Amino acid sequence: MRPTLDRVADPSTYRPATGTIPTAPGVYKFRDTHGRVVYVGKAKSLRSRLSSYFADVYSLHPRTYQMVHTAASVEWTVVGTEVEALQLEYNWIKEFDPQFNVRYRDDKTYPMLAVTLNEEFPRLYVYRGPRRKGVRYFGPYSHAWAIRETLDLLLRVFPARTCSAGVFKRHNQIGRPCLLGYIDKCSAPCVGRVTPQRHREIVEDFCDFLAGKTDVLIRHLEADMFAASEELDFERAARLRDDVAALRKAVEKQAVVLGDGTDADVVAFASDELEAAVQIFHVRGGRVRGQRGWVVEKAGTERMDAAEDSSSEVAEMVGQFLTQFYGGEADQAATSPDTFAPVPREVLVPELPEDAGELQQWLTALRGSHVSLRVPQRGDKKALAETVARNAAEALHQHKLKRSGDLTARSAALQGLQDALDLDSAPLRIECIDISHVQGTDVVASLVVFEDGLPRKSDYRHYAIKEAAGDGHSDDVASIAEVTRRRFLRHRADAGGGTASSAVPAGDLLESGAGEDLGDGGDLATHAGIDPQTGRPRRFAYPPNLFVVDGGAPQAAAAQAVLDELGVTDVAVVGLAKRLEEVWVPGDDDPVILPRSSDALFLLQRVRDEAHRFAITFHRSKRTRRMTASALDDIPGLGPTRKSALVKHFGSVAKLRVASVEEITEVPGIGRATAQTVHDALQPAETSG
Known part of the structure; x- marks a missing residue:
């Protein structure tokens, strides 16, 4: 389903005739019913680009689909070259501040x-x-x-x-x-x-x-110092000596990162579904002279060109950022001609945009001399680019932590979810499940719990899912239904509504965030809703206010069907789809669209991402254990205890493979003969020529 829009326009009503659109390069504007510019783009061929918006609107990227249905008209301006189109696009974005740029x-x-x-x-x-x-x-x-x-x-x-x-x-x-x-x-x-x-x-x-003319000044002061000393003016020589020391100390504070005296800007990005962090280091004379970084909303802002699905998101962000950033720097430099050049000799980026050639020409025109736009491949420049990328990732992480740790923001998020989903009360306890597998193998699920907008890791759970019969591929919808059933059967058991022998199959819950779960067939008939030792409710004795599944309408409907089957009526179910962060409520034809910058959507996204991380971690560990076990299964004389002792001692089969017989015999319970057998079995077979 497509998102519901406040003001929907039919693209066919304002589609221009194909023959009336020129084939020359140019810049185009989409306007809404009020005449406001909602998107600005450029194209090598206006006819080819604009026709792609109207050929089959249902095949468009969802963001593009939303834009063409928000717009009510389109107009264009023909330019002589693609570089002129780049400049005009920048000017229009600055002038109109479009919603979808x-x-x-x-x-x-x-x-x-x-x-x-x-x-x-x-x-x-x-x-x-x-x-x-x-x-x-x-x-x-x-x-x-x-x-x-x-x-x-x-x-x-x-x-x-x-x-x-x-x-x-x-x-x-x-x-x-x-x-x-x-x-x-x-x-x-x-x-x-x-x-x-x-x-x-x-x-x-x-x-x-x-x-950057540090060496010249220091040499000049040193020459004056020696001259004063020769003239026996020791007081002045001492003062000059202190001046030289002060300059050297100032130079040391600006460490050399590129030994060849390079003038360059190094750009890096880190992003998630909602936001992107950008960092830029200004290197002048081989030293970092400045650093800037900020976080921007990605909501509906990625470039919506016809080829967007085939191009990298990072490459798109690079093109957009360089155009706006250096365009702004050039505007500021025009008001202050005494400042340094708005563009350095080199601009180092993580990926080259599709129009890298035209962008480099435009930057060269801004600087007045040649500018190199490239991706560093090796050496000091690549190492610095990696440092800038780590700074961008850390900036995004700190931004998320600051937002999630804000009590006011968490309260607003919970209230926003209550209002948007029409809940009876704020969802103080939220649970989310996620499925992880590789082509239907090693299928696992995770369940994470958030209380008052913060993770409650002691209540996290892992689930092992039975793989689907027939083609061997897991059905995510069926897996979600299975995990939902097992989670709420556990709720009934912990609350005293049933016994584990009848409610939870043996061996269902394999692991949890705090230790082994009781889903191993143990007797839960005597467990009431209150733990007799702590006097507190058992962890799953009460249901969540909101149950989130990672997926769209089918996944949400599967979870709701299980709750209906079990008679659970006090839990709200939603599915969070990844493409547009749509919130699907079972039974509704259209999703709930939360504002992209809202605290409510941020909380749902964080819950979903935590469930995904927890599932991936368990999936990797399970796959590693399976691969480890398979490598040692065929070695005679090794039972589960000895295999476990070997892996624990060496840490991995790879390290065991390169160990000597003497090193293997150091493992408790492994004799000389067994060690020799293990060593021989793990050596690669020799081939004859």
Whole structure:
């Protein structure tokens, strides 16, 4: 089923005649019934691209389907080249801010070090905000304290003015410098200690140092130091020595990451179904001069070109990000010509977008000289790219943790689920099941529990699923029905509504997050709803408020059918589909569409992802144990105890395979003869030529 839209338009009502669409490159806009631009795209051939939106709307990607049904008209502009199309697309996205285009906008302003070259006595200070003409900027930096620390270190070498206009004027009137002037961290131009020309020279040396000309300045100071020493001016020589040490310390804080003095930006992404984290490291002169990173919503924003299904999502994000980021940098550079070039010589990305050639031409035009856009393959650049990728993954992880740990957000999520699903009360206990298998083999399931919006890992459970007969492939719908039945039979048993011998088949529940479950055929007839030892309800003596299955309408219907069969009427069931994060309620023809940025959807997604992670972990361990057992099964003289002892001692069959006979005999219970048998059996068979 397709998502229900607030305002649905029929694409056939505004479809342009194919013959009227030019074949030239261009940029197009989709508008809704109110005339608002909802999507902007570019194409090498407008006719081919636009026709793909209307040929068969039901074969479109779901996001594209939603866009064409939200729109009510389409218009286009023909351009001369694909590079012009790229520029026009950027301008329109910036102007119209369309709903279905990704918004790579930083949600915070990063601090920079500003130098007011447009003043008689230039000033150094920490600055946030839009760039201004006549001001040179260095950065951005992740933290303001990093700028202040560097600035404090360099002021003893470059004693430039850092005070505001009011402070400068006041000390000029009283004829006495501020504290920094007394401790030689300011040349005190306010009281005439230096001329405007000399003060500007100090500021320009400071700018050269931050721009990467460190070696030249250090050599110059060292030469002055030696000259002062030869002239027996030891006081000045000592001061210059301290200045050189301060500069070297400042240089050490900006570690060299690329030894060849490369100017490059390194970009990386980490994403899930809802959000994407982007990190960019600015490397100038081989050193990391700045770092930026932020998290953006992916809701309905991926590029919806005709070839989107065949191209990588990361490649699409790269193209979108570079266009918007460097377009914005170029706009800022236009207002501040004294700043550095908006685009470096190299841009290193995880994957190349489909229009990499045109994008590289566009970046070259922005810089005014050649720009290389490529994926690092080896060496220091690849290592740095991996570091940036780890930063992006960590940023996304911290963003998720911060959001899930917010009490207000959790309360809003639970209330949002109650309202959206029309529940009688907020779902304080949520359980979710997920199925994992490889082509129908080693089929397992997981059940995770969230209480008050937080995971309750002591209640997690693993299930082993019987593989489907016939073709050997597991039926996910049947597996979900089986797990649902076993979970709620356990609820009835723990609540005193039945015995395990009649309710839970022997050996059904194999493992749990806290230890072995009681689903092994043990006598549960004496277990009431309250644990006699703790006085607390047994873990499954009460049902969840909301039961979530990983899947769409068929999976949700299967779980609901089991609850109806067992007479469970106080549990709400929903299925969470992965493609559009649709919430399916059994019996409804259309899904519930939660806002993509809502706390309610974020909580459901986190529950589903945790169930998936828990199932995958168990599936891997089970498959490893099976493969380990099969490698030792054919060795005579090895029973379950000895096999377990060998695997436990060596950690894996691979390590056992390379062990010597003497090392194998160190395992308790393994004699020399058995060790020799194991060693010979695990050696690869020799082949004759």
